[in-house]
Amino acid sequence: MQVLKPNISLIDDAFKVNEVENNRLFISISFNGISYSIINNANNQFFVLESYSFQKQETLFQLCENISQISKENPILKQGFNDVTILIQNHKSTLIPNSLFDESNKKQYFEFNQIIENAEDILVDQLANIKAVNLFAINQSLLQNLKNNFPKAKIIHSSTALIESLFIINKTKSAIEEVYLNIQSNYFEIIYFKDSKLQLNNNFNYKTAEDFAYYLLFAFEQLQIKPDEIKVTLLGEIEKDSAIYEYLFKYIMNIEFISRNEKFNYSEKIQSLPSHYFYLLLNSATCV
Structure with missing residues (x-):
């Protein structure tokens, strides 16, 4: 088993690893890496951000192994958060206007623009701001792995959070x-x-x-x-x-x-990052 360590680790000195009740956890999953951030609900401040970059694009099996290993070995992630959002980063998604959408036909909608592989499920995200749904595919083994390791997580596609958060910015x-x-x-x-x-x-x-x-x-x-x-x-x-x-x-x-979102506060360590880095992890809280 390979040793997995974050290549970026920004943890505020005031963060207490065992106090998770008032915190929200956001995790980004792709075949190239895993990143996560934590925001405190009381002061709306991000004070943890860590990122694991894989040396090569992993296979599905190795990605699932990495998720299980990180979730069990990372002292923060293994605490058992009650409020967890997982962002799936892949290219297999398609938008459908609410006026045209019938969930019983979601597979047919998806196949207009994408190919459904064996052992893939189609999940549905609601995009309230643009009055549409986002259909996306996820491998069943990966989905079950995420449910096992993060049983309380809400799983959405990364483009859902991206579109919704940018819409909020753009309309102003x-x-x-x-x-x-x-x-x-x-x-x-x-x-x-x-x-x-x-x-x-x-x-x-x-x-x-x-x-x-x-x-x-x-x-x-x-x-x-x-x-x-x-x-x-x-x-x-x-x-x-x-x-x-x-x-x-x-x-x-x-x-x-892009500028940093002024709706949130950020620890000094996270502020040391360029403002456009980790946009999804630091803005998904606007729409989830």
Whole structure:
């Protein structure tokens, strides 16, 4: 069994590991890693954030093994939280307007845009702000593993939290249209709002910065978005000195990194992170 240690560990000195009653736990799960954050309900402050990055993209079996090992060995996670939300990060989701949705037909809806693999279940998230549901697939073994290790957890798709939280931010802005890019190590998600309405949510795998630029400009072309006019806000794993940022700066005139959500408070250690890092973990509390 491999030794799993967090590559990022930000734990406030005042945090008491055995006092979980007033805390909410958020966990992000992907084949590339596991991260979690904790917010205190009394003062609305995030004071724990840890992240485990796997050296390679894990198999389903190894991912389940890693989840079980971390949940049992991490002194914080094994405390047994009552309020837990798990965010599933994969590319297998699709949005359906409430007006068209019939849960008895969820498999057929999903198969319009996605392929259902053997041993996958289709789960349903409600997106109140955009009056839609998000259907997503999860392997049955992974789902059972999460239920065993976190029996009180609510399991949702990462794009559900992303769309809902960005909608709340976007509706308070004066911009007529804006694109948000959630950039991860091997894929990115594009969310496009126009007149405070969601126009697009899609994701693309990429291996190189050239791939990234191609898919982004292709999406802009399909939506008739002018790169030199649209505002683009960045979140996720991206730095100004990266090749991806250089491409963005080359084609897009108005770029900024997303600001930290002022609705919440943050420990000094978490504030040391760039504001756009771990956006999902530090904003899912707005909509769950």
